[in-house]
Amino acid sequence: MALFVVAFTVSACGLPRPGPNKREIFAGSVQQKGNAYIVSVNDRVVQATADAPNAGFDxxxxxxxxxGADTIRRGDKLLLTVYENVEEGLFGTAGAPSTLTELQVDQTGHIFIPYAGRIRAAGNTPEALRQIITRKLDAQTPDPQFIVTRAAGDxxxxxxxxxxxxxxxxxxxxxxxxxxxxxxxxxxxxxxxxxxxxxxxxxxxxxxxxxxxxxxxxxxxxxxxxxxxxxxxDTRRFTALGATGSQSLVEFPQPNMTAIEAIAYLGGLNSNLADPTGIFIFRDETPDYANRVLGRNDFTTPKRFAYVLDLTEPTGVFLGRDFEIRDGDTIYVTEAPYVQWTKTLSVLTSSAGAANSLAAATGG
Structure with missing residues (x-):
């Protein structure tokens, strides 16, 4: 009995540990006048917390x-080459091509061609524009031959x-x-x-x-x-704490990640420390998700949630495989209850050993 009292006292003094135990987390629940909703993960919760659909265009x-790849638009640049069959044409001599200076379609969609005036270019293809220009100049120079090339601009x-x-x-x-x-x-x-x-x-x-x-x-x-x-x-991250293989801020290694995948990515549970019945995912839920999870409709502000996974249950691994991890989540694995007891016994035995060594040294 005395040993138990001493052990309890030592344990209560605060032996080193990575964070709160299950009992302490549950003590912070709303039901215990805390500020977090503690929710055990089941099939309904998995469905209610399912994130928005995967990224994709609507x-x-x-x-x-x-x-149309050749459709002329405002800001495009055009190259016009003219062939005339008269000795002294409007733009050059017979048989010799004349290339007009690069023309840019203005913000109203028009270009200006000498002797033809302002012509609507935007919305036409180069072929359609060629026909328009030809009709406008046909009366001034016989049978002009135009080549219109679109050089994509602004x-x-x-x-x-x-x-x-x-x-x-x-x-x-x-x-x-x-x-x-x-x-x-x-x-x-x-x-x-x-x-x-x-x-x-x-x-x-x-x-x-x-x-x-x-x-x-x-x-x-x-x-x-x-x-x-x-x-x-991708810049999404989650935090890993407690009795996992790694305690760190972790970048998502893939587009979607479940709780089981996250734990595996961290190196799995520490078999010497972890309590498989106490895996928590801490998250701030939006009002929509909070209402869905708890079957309510009165939340209008974000709420704190702690989702609990118990991998020892018959469906525990399946639920962990389906429960999605989100950006900003904290995965916390509690220590098994016996760990603190083992630490306490270790402190007691080491203290007793030190006392015996001291007594032997002083001849007590």
Whole structure:
């Protein structure tokens, strides 16, 4: 009995440990007038906490067909070459081509051609514009032959940040989709498995994982003039604490990660310390998720949650395999109850050994 009292006293004095035990965590629950909701993970909780769908473009992006690669737009630059069959033509001599100075389509969509005046260019193809110019000048120079070439300018470009060759690039026939434009810009310098591609079109924004972009033609959306493309390495992180193989701030190694995958990535549970019935995931839930998890509809502010996994239950591993880890989560594995008792006995036996050594040295 005396040994038990001494052991309890030593333990209560605060032996070293990585954090709170299960009892202390449960003492901080709302039910115990704390500020966190303690929720055991089950199938319903797994469904209620399932994150938003995987990154991917919505219908507005997916249903936008390709623009005509040769369609002239505001800001584009045009090269006009003229062949005339009269000795002294409007632009040159018979049989000799005359190239007009590079013309830029103005913001109203027009260009100016000598003797033809202002002509609407935007929205036409080079062939359609050639026919328009020919009709306008046919009365002034017999049977003029025009060649119109579009050199993509400010009107049909996208900007790319984060690729191997970031900059402003023209949309051409060979770069009219997201994947081909990224390739033309030099690819990516980040780990493809952990890279997200965001397209901003006006006030509309969509994001896709790089691997999904190249794995599915469906996600390879058609580009539009003015699109801004941002290529970023995934910056999501979670924290690992307690009786795990590693205690650190961990970057997500893949797009999606479950609790079991996270524990395995950390090196698994420490078999000498961990309590498999006390694996906690601490998270601040938004009002929507908090209401879903607790079956309520009155939350309007974020709430603190501590989700509990018990891997010793028959379905524990399956639940851990399905429960998703999110950005900002803290995974905390409690110590097994016997660990503190073992530490206490170690302190007592070492103290007794030291006392015996002291007594022997003093001849007591």
């Amino acid at each position: 219908a507005a992006f997916l249903n936008a067909g390709r623009i 009107g049909s470009t996208v900007s790319i940040v984060g690729a191997g060759g970031q900059g402003v690039y023209p949309i051409e026939a060979s770069t009219s989709t997201l994947s081909t434009m990224i390739a033309a810009a030099g690819g990516v310098t980040t780990d493809p498995e952990n890279t997200r591609v965001t397209v901003i079109r006006g006030s509309h924004k969509g994001t896709v994982w790089l691997e999904d972009l190249f794995a599915s033609n469906k996600q390879d959306i058609a580009l539009r003039p003015g699109d801004r493309i941002l290529i970023q390495e």
